[in-house]
Amino acid sequence: MTDFLHDLNEVQRNAVSATEGPVMVLAGAGSGKTRVITYRIAYLISNEGVSPNNILALTFTNKAAGEMRHRVDTLLHAGSSSGLWIGTFHSIFARLLRTYIHLIGYDRNFSIFDSDDSKSLIRQAMTELNISQDSVPVNTIQSLISRAKNGFILPAEFHRNAGDYNQQKAAQVYELYTRKLKENNALDFDDLLIKPIELFNEHPEVLEELQDAFRYIMIDEYQDTNKAQYLVAKMLGARHRNIFVVGDDAQSIYSWRGADISNILNFQDDYHDALTFKLVENYRSTGNILKAANSIISRNQRQIKKELISHRSEGDPLTLLEAYNERNEAEKVGDHIRSMRMKQGYEFRSFAVFYRTNAQSRVLEDVMRQSRIPYRIFGSVSFYKRREIKDAVAYLRFILNERDSESLLRIINFPPRKIGDVSIGKLKDFAEREGVSLYEAIRKAEEGGFQARLVTALTSFSTVIESLKEIAENGTVYNVLSELFTLTSIPLLLQAENTPESLARHENLQELLSMARDFSDHNPDAGSLGDFLENISLASDYEETQDSDNYVSLMTVHAAKGLEFPVVFVTGLEERLFPLHGQEPEELEEERRLFYVAVTRAQEKIFLSWAQSRYHYGQPQHCLKSVFISEIDSSIVQTEGGVFLSDRPLRDAPVSTAPSFSRGYPQKQTAPVATQSSSFDKPKASRSGLRSGISVHHAVFGPGTVLDVQGTGAKQKVRISFRSAGEKTLMVQYANLKIQ
Ligand code: ATP
Numbered sequence: 001m002t003d004f005l006h007d008l009n010e011v012q013r014n015a016v017s018a019t020e021g022p023v024m025v026l027a028g029a030g031s032g033k034t035r036v037i038t039y040r041i042a043y044l045i046s047n048e049g050v051s052p053n054n055i056l057a058l059t060f061t062n063k064a065a066g067e068m069r070h071r072v073d074t075l076l077h078a079g080s081s082s083g084l085w086i087g088t089f090h091s092i093f094a095r096l097l098r099t100y101i102h103l104i105g106y107d108r109n110f111s112i113f114d115s116d117d118s119k120s121l122i123r124q125a126m127t128e129l130n131i132s133q134d135s136v137p138v139n140t141i142q143s144l145i146s147r148a149k150n151g152f153i154l155p156a157e158f159h160r161n162a163g164d165y166n167q168q169k170a171a172q173v174y175e176l177y178t179r180k181l182k183e184n185n186a187l188d189f190d191d192l193l194i195k196p197i198e199l200f201n202e203h204p205e206v207l208e209e210l211q212d213a214f215r216y217i218m219i220d221e222y223q224d225t226n227k228a229q230y231l232v233a234k235m236l237g238a239r240h241r242n243i244f245v246v247g248d249d250a251q252s253i254y255s256w257r258g259a260d261i262s263n264i265l266n267f268q269d270d271y272h273d274a275l276t277f278k279l280v281e282n283y284r285s286t287g288n289i290l291k292a293a294n295s296i297i298s299r300n301q302r303q304i305k306k307e308l309i310s311h312r313s314e315g316d317p318l319t320l321l322e323a324y325n326e327r328n329e330a331e332k333v334g335d336h337i338r339s340m341r342m343k344q345g346y347e348f349r350s351f352a353v354f355y356r357t358n359a360q361s362r363v364l365e366d367v368m369r370q371s372r373i374p375y376r377i378f379g380s381v382s383f384y385k386r387r388e389i390k391d392a393v394a395y396l397r398f399i400l401n402e403r404d405s406e407s408l409l410r411i412i413n414f415p416p417r418k419i420g421d422v423s424i425g426k427l428k429d430f431a432e433r434e435g436v437s438l439y440e441a442i443r444k445a446e447e448g449g450f451q452a453r454l455v456t457a458l459t460s461f462s463t464v465i466e467s468l469k470e471i472a473e474n475g476t477v478y479n480v481l482s483e484l485f486t487l488t489s490i491p492l493l494l495q496a497e498n499t500p501e502s503l504a505r506h507e508n509l510q511e512l513l514s515m516a517r518d519f520s521d522h523n524p525d526a527g528s529l530g531d532f533l534e535n536i537s538l539a540s541d542y543e544e545t546q547d548s549d550n551y552v553s554l555m556t557v558h559a560a561k562g563l564e565f566p567v568v569f570v571t572g573l574e575e576r577l578f579p580l581h582g583q584e585p586e587e588l589e590e591e592r593r594l595f596y597v598a599v600t601r602a603q604e605k606i607f608l609s610w611a612q613s614r615y616h617y618g619q620p621q622h623c624l625k626s627v628f629i630s631e632i633d634s635s636i637v638q639t640e641g642g643v644f645l646s647d648r649p650l651r652d653a654p655v656s657t658a659p660s661f662s663r664g665y666p667q668k669q670t671a672p673v674a675t676q677s678s679s680f681d682k683p684k685a686s687r688s689g690l691r692s693g694i695s696v697h698h699a700v701f702g703p704g705t706v707l708d709v710q711g712t713g714a715k716q717k718v719r720i721s722f723r724s725a726g727e728k729t730l731m732v733q734y735a736n737l738k739i740q
C-alpha cells in the first residue's frame with residue numbers, strides 16, 4: 001500500500017510519517033520539501049485512512065496546487081485527490097467564505113474585486129473625502145491599504161499609527177473604502193485573507209467546525225507567508241495541532257509584499273514541541289549547479305546555515321554568456337535553445353529564461369518571435385499586452401490616425417483629465433449633431449456649450465495631440481514617444497506613485513522608449529511611425545498564434561519559485577539590474593536570495609548572461625558585470641563569447657545588414673552573428689566584428705590581440721599581436737579567425 005515511500009530517503013520518509021503534532025521541514029532548494037508534502041497527503045489517505053476532506057494543503061501558486069493534486073492521483077489511484085483541500089490561501093479562503101460569509105454581513109454571492117475594481121472604489125472614496133489625487137496618488141493609497149491588510153492591521157489600528165501625510169490620508173480612505181466594499185457586497189484580494197480571521201473571531205463556532213474539518217494542515221513555501229496567512233493558519237490548526245510547514249529561509253523573496261520571514265524562524269517558539277526535519281540531499285540539480293548555489297548563498301550573513309549535497313553527477317560547468325548588448329544577449333539565448341534542441345534533443349518546454357524585471361521580457365520576446373521559438377510568459381502578460389504599453393501605443397495609433405476612436409477613448413482620460421463618462425457622452429452627442437468625428441468635436445470644444453472645466457481639459461488634450469502630430473511629421477518615433485512622455489508626464493506620475501506595480505509599469509514604458517530608440521536608429525530614414533506600429537501589432541498577435549503546449553517559459557525570478565527546468569538562463573546579470581537594489585545590506589541579501597532561487601531552478605544546465613550595454617530610458621548605457629557572477633567559483637564557470645560569438649569562424653559569419661528590429665516577425669531571421677545592433681557599438685566595431693583590443697585565435701599562430709583593422713570587405717586586413725608568433729598582418733577573408 002505504501003510502496004511509494006520507497007521513492008523517498010529516510011529523513012523524507014520520517015517527515016512523511018510524523019503525522020501527529022507540529023512539524024517543520026527547514027531545508028534548502030530542491031531537497032524534496034514539496035515532494036514530502038505530496039507524499040504525506042498520499043500517506044495520510046492510504047495509510048492512516050484519513051479522509052481527503054480532512055486535509056488542507058496550502059501552496060504558493062495555483063499551478064503548484066494542480067501539480068500536487070495530479071501527483072496524489074498518480075501515487076494512489078485516479079480520483080484519490082477529490083475532496084482534498086489543496087490550493088493557494090486565496091483560493092481556499094474564497095471557497096470557505098462562500099459558505100460562511102453571511103455570518104459577518106455579506107451575501108454569499110459576494111464579488112471578488114480585482115486590483116482595478118478596487119482602485120476605482122478607492123478613487124471614489126478619495127473624491128468623497130476630498131483627497132486630491134495630486135496630493136497622494138491612488139496607487140500609493142491602494143498599496144498602503146493592501147500592505148496594512150496583509151499585516152492584519154485593521155482601519156482603526158492603522159489610523160492610530162498613521163505617521164506621515166500619505167499614511168494619514170490612507171487611513172481615512174481605508175475606513176471609507178472598507179465600508180464601500182461592504183456596501184458593494186464585495187471583497188478585495190486581501191480581504192480573502194482577513195475576512196476569515198474576522199469571521200473566526202466573531203463566530204468561534206465556525207472556527208471550531210473548520211478546526212475539526214482540517215485535521216491535517218500543510219503549508220508549502222512557509223518562508224513567504226505574511227502575517228494574515230500566518231494568523232489564519234494558526235487559528236485553524238489550534239485544535240489538532242497537526243500543522244506541517246516546509247520552507248527555506250534562503251528563498252524568502254517577497255518581503256516587499258509583506259511576507260514575514262519570522263513566521264518560519266519563530267515556528268518553534270509558537271510550537272515548543274515541534275519536530276523539525278532537515279533535508280540535506282538535493283535531487284534536482286547537478287553537482288556544479290549546486291556548488292554555485294551554495295557558494296552564492298554562503299555570502300549572506302542572515303541565514304540559517306544549511307548543508308546541501310548533490311545527489312546527481314557533477315554535470316556541465318555553468319556557462320557565462322557575455323553579450324555586447326541586450327539584443328545580442330537575447331540572440332545568444334535563442335541560439336543556445338535552438339542548438340541544444342537540434343543537437344541534444346531538448347524540447348522547448350525544457351527551457352526557462354529568467355529576468356529580474358518584467359520590462360526585460362520585451363527584447364527576449366522579440367528575439368524568440370524572430371527565431372520562431374514558441375514561448376509563454378509566466379506570471380504576467382506579454383510585453384505588448386501590458387496596460388501601460390497599450391495606452392502608450394494607443395497614443396501613437398491615434399496620432400497616426402485621428403479617426404481611430406477606440407484609441408481616442410483609451411487615452412482621453414489617461415493620464416486622468418477628469419473627463420468622465422458623462423462628458424464623453426455629451427461630446428459624442430455634439431459630434432453627432434455637428435456631423436464631425438469625435439476628435440474634431442474635441443478641437444471645436446469651445447463651441448459645444450460645455451462647462452468651462454471640460455473645455456479646458458479637452459483643449460489641453462488636443463494641444464498635446466496636435467504637437468505630437470507635428471513631431472511625427474518630421475521627427476522619429478523616438479522623438480514622438482519621448483515628447484509624449486514629457487507632455488503627459490505619464491512616466492513621472494508612475495514614478496511618483498512609488499509602488500512596486502507602478503515602478504514596474506514605469507520600467508515598461510522606458511523599455512518602449514528604448515525600443516523606439518533602437519528602431520529609429522536602425523531603420524532607413526529612421527523608420528515610420530506606421531512601420532513601428534505594424535511591428536507591434538504583429539508582435540502582439542504572436543502569442544495567439546502559438547497553439548502548442550511545448551514552449552519556452554519566460555518569467556521573472558520571483559515567478560520561478562518552487563519550479564524546476566532542465567535548462568535555465570538567468571539573464572541581465574549586471575550591476576543595478578541584478579542586483580537591482582543593493583544600497584542596504586538587507587536589500588543586497590534579498591537580491592542574493594533571489595539569485596539563489598534562480599540558480600537552484602536548474603536541473604541540468606545553467607547559463608548566466610550579461611550585456612556590456614543596455615538601453616536604459618531610451619539611452620544605451622554601459623553596464624558592469626554583476627557582483628553575483630564573481631561570487632561563483634570560477635573553476636566551474638565557462639565563459640563564452642567575450643563580446644562576440646566565439647564558436648563561429650568569422651569568415652563564415654553571415655553579416656546581417658538588416659536592422660535588427662525591422663527584421664521582425666513574420667520575416668525569417670538570419671543566423672545571429674557578430675554584428676552590431678546598437679548605435680552605441682556602431683562607431684567602434686567593423687562589420688566583421690573585429691576591432692582593436694579584442695582577443696582572437698588563429699589555427700596556426702594561436703591566441704593574439706587585434707592591434708588594428710584596415711580596409712573593408714574582401715580587402716580587409718587585420719594586424720594582430722600573437723602571444724607566441726609575434727605581430728602579423730593577415731587578410732581577414734582567409735585568416736579564419738575565431739573571436740575569443
Ligand atoms: P524548492 O525549495 O525549490 O521548492 P523543494 O525542496 O520543494 O525545492 P522538490 O521540488 O520537492 O524540492 O524536489 C526537487 C526535485 O527532486 C523534484 O523533481 C523531486 O521530484 C525530486 N526529488 C525529491 N526527493 C527525491 C527522492 N527522494 N528521490 C528522487 N527524487 C526526489
Ligand code: MG
Nearest residue numbers: 033034035562
Ligand atoms: Mg518546493
